[in-house]
Amino acid sequence: MTETAMPSPDAIKVWARLMRVSRQLMERAEDALKEDGLPPLAWYDVLHELAEAGEGGLRPFQLIERTLFAQYNISRLLARLEADGLVEKLPVADDGRGQTIRITARGRETRRRMWAVYGRSIAELVGAKLSLDELSTVSALLGQLRHPPAAD
Amino acid sequence: MTETAMPSPDAIKVWARLMRVSRQLMERAEDALKEDGLPPLAWYDVLHELAEAGEGGLRPFQLIERTLFAQYNISRLLARLEADGLVEKLPVADDGRGQTIRITARGRETRRRMWAVYGRSIAELVGAKLSLDELSTVSALLGQLRHPPAAD
DNA sequence: TCTACATAAATGCAGTTGCATCGATATCGA
DNA sequence: TCGATATCGATGCAACTGCATTTATGTAGA
Numbered sequence: 001m002t003e004t005a006m007p008s009p010d011a012i013k014v015w016a017r018l019m020r021v022s023r024q025l026m027e028r029a030e031d032a033l034k035e036d037g038l039p040p041l042a043w044y045d046v047l048h049e050l051a052e053a054g055e056g057g058l059r060p061f062q063l064i065e066r067t068l069f070a071q072y073n074i075s076r077l078l079a080r081l082e083a084d085g086l087v088e089k090l091p092v093a094d095d096g097r098g099q100t101i102r103i104t105a106r107g108r109e110t111r112r113r114m115w116a117v118y119g120r121s122i123a124e125l126v127g128a129k130l131s132l133d134e135l136s137t138v139s140a141l142l143g144q145l146r147h148p149p150a151a152d
Numbered sequence: 153m154t155e156t157a158m159p160s161p162d163a164i165k166v167w168a169r170l171m172r173v174s175r176q177l178m179e180r181a182e183d184a185l186k187e188d189g190l191p192p193l194a195w196y197d198v199l200h201e202l203a204e205a206g207e208g209g210l211r212p213f214q215l216i217e218r219t220l221f222a223q224y225n226i227s228r229l230l231a232r233l234e235a236d237g238l239v240e241k242l243p244v245a246d247d248g249r250g251q252t253i254r255i256t257a258r259g260r261e262t263r264r265r266m267w268a269v270y271g272r273s274i275a276e277l278v279g280a281k282l283s284l285d286e287l288s289t290v291s292a293l294l295g296q297l298r299h300p301p302a303a304d
Numbered sequence: 305t306c307t308a309c310a311t312a313a314a315t316g317c318a319g320t321t322g323c324a325t326c327g328a329t330a331t332c333g334a
Numbered sequence: 335t336c337g338a339t340a341t342c343g344a345t346g347c348a349a350c351t352g353c354a355t356t357t358a359t360g361t362a363g364a
Contacts, residue, residue, distance in 0.1 A: 005275055006271045006272070006275060007271050007272075007274040007278065008275075008279055008284070008287070010279075010284055010287040010288060011274055011275060011279035011282075012274060013287075013291050014278050014282070014287050014290050014291050014294070015177075015274045015277075015278050017290075017291055017294040017295060018170075018173070018174050018177070018290075018294060019174060019178060020298070021170070021294050021297045021298055021299075022170050022171060022174035022175075023220050024220065024298070024299045025167075025170070025297065025299060026171065028299060059312085060312075060313065068172065068176065068179075070351085070352075071312085071313075071314095072313090072314080072351080072353085073350090073351075073352090075313060075314055075315085076314085076315090076350085076351090078313095079314090095312080095359075095360075096312095096358075096359050097311070097313070097357095097358060097360070098311095098312055098359090099312090099313080119158045119159050120158070122159040122163055122164060122167045123157055123158060123159035123160075123163060125167075125297070125299060126163045126166050126167050126170075126297065127159045127160055129296050130163075130166070130293065130296060130297070132160070132162055134293055134296075135160070135162040135163060135165075136162060137289065138169075138170075138293045138294075139162065139165050139166050139169055141282065141289065142166070142170060142173050142290075143169060144281050144282060144286075145173045145177065145277070145278065145281050146169075146172070146173055146176070147173075147176045147177060147180060147277060212342075212343065213341085213342065213343085222321085222322075222323095223343075223344095224321080224322075224324095224343090224345080225320090225321070225322090226343090227344055227345085228321090228344085228345090230343095231344090247329080247330075247342080248328075248329050248330080248342095249328060249329045249330070249341070249342040249343070250342055250343075251342090251343080305364100306363105307362100307363090307364085308361100308364100309360105309361085309362080309363100310359100310361070310362095311358100311359085311360070311361095312357100312358085312359080312360095313356100313359105314358100315354100315355085315356075316353105316354090316355085316356095317352105317353090317354090317355105318351100318352090319352080320350080320351070320352095321349080321351085322347105322348090322350090323346105323347090323348090324345100324346095324347090325344100325345085325346085325347105326343105326344080327342105327343095327344085328341100328342085328343090328344105329340105329341085329342080330339100330340080330341070330342095331338105331339085331340075331341090332337105332340090333336100334336090334337090
């Protein structure tokens with residue numbers, strides 16, 4: 001049986017800062033995109049995965065595994081991306097239920113323009129605030145908090 | 153002119169883990185509350201601030217300062233809390249525009265029951281994963297990422 | 305082969321969020 | 335004192351989310 005005592009003040013402080021900082025930074029990054037008339041971060045996540053997947057594309061359920069989106073969320077996000085011509089849906093030969101999602105040239109271009117802004121936000125909000133040593137320390141410690149303790 | 157180079161791979165990794173870990177942990181904590189039929193975390197944040205404020209209560213705009221909620225969000229959240237009898241709205245003597253929000257006995261009780269679950273989540277998800285040294289290291293480094301670089 | 309069950313993806317509905325705006329009161333400057 | 339401006343909080347509307355369910359196809363066992 002696992003001990004389930006109440007958290008130490010230090011654990012509470014880490015929790016509070018983690019939640020607060022992640023929300024603040026996310027919001028800053030979203031604002032920067034919005035100011036440039038670009039789509040929200042969620043779009044970037046999907047376009048990024050699809051760009052990495054290349055011409056073969058990905059099945060929606062693979063996107064769910066790779067991102068943190070729920071099934072219904074991916075379903076509707078892909079519908080919006082398709083409506084904007086950033087991805088295309090292809091039938092998949094050996095599974096009549098499914099489809100393969102492939103990024104279009106327009107999708108790659110949008111991703112590129114988003115990265116110009118998003119990357120700058122990351123550089124400013126994280127890269128400029130911590131030394132390389134500190135970055136790798138934080139990265140390792142955050143890695144220990146992953147749940148479930150795996151992938152990345 | 154500020155240099156706005158693209159982020160280093162280490163900065164990107166910290167960003168990715170920060171966003172991923174915070175979302176995962178938040179979701180776990182929300183799930184735990186839901187399983188016990190308790191209200192969402194947002195309610196806790198507000199009840200917590202109000203409990204700390206004591207009998208004097210707080211004005212809605214003070215809640216906005218202390219939490220990360222938007223004005224319209226607080227407005228509607230308070231309406232729900234009031235509908236559930238967890239807070240009460242009092243007119244404020246020297247400012248006809250405003251009101252003072254005070255937590256009720258029922259509100260304190262709900263907060264207490266939420267903390268039993270929420271606190272356990274924090275203990276399991278953070279306290280059990282890092283040593284005291286690691287906790288204070290993370291806390292300090294996250295502190296450097298605050299934006300704007302202040303309060304907590 | 306036929307039935308039961310599992311998986312892929314979409315969708316109806318209710319609740320929530322974001323945005324812009326509004327109504328009301330307060331404050332400040334001429 | 336009065337008019338312009340600022341602040342407090344609420345709200346209409348459109349978009350988005352979460353949940354449960356649905357539709358369609360695949361798989362496995364009698």
